[in-house]
Amino acid sequence: MEQNYNHQGYVYLEQFFSEEELQPLEKILHTFHRAWLKDNDADYKAGAINSHSITSAQQITRQERLDLFKFISQEKISQLIHTLFPGKAIFLNTQLFFDPLNGKQSNYWHRDIQYTGMTIEEQKKNMITQNVLHFRIPLKAESGIELIPGTHREWDQEVEQETRLSINNRKPGDDLERGKKISLNRGDLLVFSANMIHRGLYGNDRFTFDIIFCDDTPEFRDFIDFKNHPAKEELPLLNTDLF
Template sequence: MAILELNFESSCVINDFNTNGFVVVKAAFNEAELASVKDIALQFHENWKLKNKSIYEQGAVNSAYLTKEGALTDPARLAMFQFISSNTVSDIILKLIGPTATFMNTQLFFDPCNPNQSNYWHRDPQYHLSLSEQKSALLGPQVVHFRVALKDEPGIELVPQTHKRWDTDEELTIRLEQHGRKNHEKIDGALQVGLSAGDILVFCANMIHRGIYGLDRFALDILLCESDPIFKGYITDGVLPSECMMQKLVNPFIFSNAYQCILE
């Protein structure tokens, strides 16, 4: 597993990321740098729980659209965009994906309301693609999570290299709960990646993974994709900064690319 510092050598990291489907950048942000975005995320989370009480109580473990117009105050929304496009995040994006990386969305990940709820193995595309389409997605452009741990947490479990290979028979029966198997069962070869506050875990959405609940986990995910028209339908301008806000960002390229994708 690649555990990196901010001054990592890009050629080694790109090779490891391409091979295994994930990397961890340790201590990317210090406590002071996290403080403001954590406060914004907490306020969003409390509002979300009030508006989505039944969904939360029924087992939700994530929310989305933090940057959607109206979800935050304008100052908080701008601060979120500034964090997402900060030099720290942008440098990692450029090294791992390149200048055509495109912003898609944001998510928050948290513990379920029920502390006894089981976690579950999945590939992100399984919720909107058929099995044959999921297989094809392994050969195409990638969607990538940039997970910023806002506090210490158990992290997630990943099955390395599954961003480019299909499930084994056992992985598939567990993931899809076939033949009496359950999607919370152990998968051989899985790797747990714990995170400390300020770490960034970068991983491909296509790979087999599951969150690890506990420690009141709280993480901000920035979802990016490689530049490709296939993702056009998954990007909406409502989550993007206005032209006025763009002028206040030091590295607005992921948002500019998103607007370009919408227009194509």
């Protein structure tokens, strides 16, 4: 698995979670999402496709928040993290992805690192050494993610960069030849590097939970919003080194 990840930049694990694990998670996420839609109507109407920071949301109870932390740091996720990260990793944040209100809205190829303000040269350098992994947990069958295997370590071909960055009449939603679509079912887990070229595939009223982990380094720690982490008194209830 580790070798697969090192070559491809992703790991797809079918039926990784049981119904017993998913149902309580789903209930919390629906509570959050209903409240989010009410509070963020303008963003939703303006084309939002995700919310984030569920673990610091006022809309869930302290117990629900603790249950989320337990889910995030459960043994089988923790084991995967220890296998896939070269060094120690830390929880970064959560996101919830859904379909855009406008069914015609295009998705967009990107690398998460392109939004950090780094120059292209810095991005090329840092994507080799800095690790950010998405753990995608779909609550229903979805078209999933399209990604370009190997690009967590390799820079774009010219047409790929032009597409991501809207250069030479290319648009971020244009198809790319090397794209590989990974459709997902409820129960599956897709782990992929945020550094790689990827895009979400909309449809089927998707509802999918992403947990994000990164290297535990000072650079990333500066970037973490610790509101999303457990409070000091909650830590002893979570037997983990991920927070």
